[in-house]
């Protein structure tokens with residue numbers, strides 16, 4: 514189990530712990546990615562080892578590896594139609610539970626799992642709550658072959674794209690072998706229009722705007738966690 518080493522980590526752990534109230538015996542659970550979702554997988558693993566029967570669908574190779582280490586049986590969309598609940602983190606949470614995700618690079622799998630979930634529960638600390646999306650750079654995942662034209666299109670949209678690099682200075686490569694442009698569009702006043710415009714760029718695989726997908730956010734605050742519904 515991860516050591517809870519700071520107030521921020523304690524908040525993430527508190528949100529993760531509370532989010533498990535949405536998990537029941539027999540459910541298929543979408544397993545998110547990132548530092549908050551990691552606590553969810555660890556706490557869920559502890560319950561599985563205590564007898565809870567669930568199956569997980571991970572949103573990244575890292576989450577799959579952690580889930581296996583925790584003893585959580587895994588399944589996939591070739592065997593089940595949807596998850597009963599998916600619990601995942603977010604980089605920004607705006608009014609109505611519109612989200613920016615993908616800071617950890619798992620946005621494509623995260624959106625696939627979120628889109629096939631009966632319920633998407635977001636776990637976060639209060640710092641992720643915003644009045645308007647756009648302070649956090651918006652990740653846009655593109656096929657490497659299309660990187661140059663995609664970059665030009667994003668520049669033309671005022672997205673100020675920055676190719677995400679790994680610690681060695683090479684392009685960061687996603688689980689699906691793609692690259693990510695982190696974009697600074699500034700405050701996003703019309704997320705739906707931006708989402709549509711990004712999706713229409715040939716070579717863009719996915720973007721980090723998650724709109725109309727989350728139904729509950731479990732937001733940690735000092736001394737516990739509160740629920741926000743869409």
Ligand code: 5RP
Nearest residue numbers: 547548549602615616617619
């Ligand atoms: C990964 C994600 C994460 O959910 C998001 O980056 C939040 O992560 P953390 O809980 O570590 O702040 O979208 O692609």
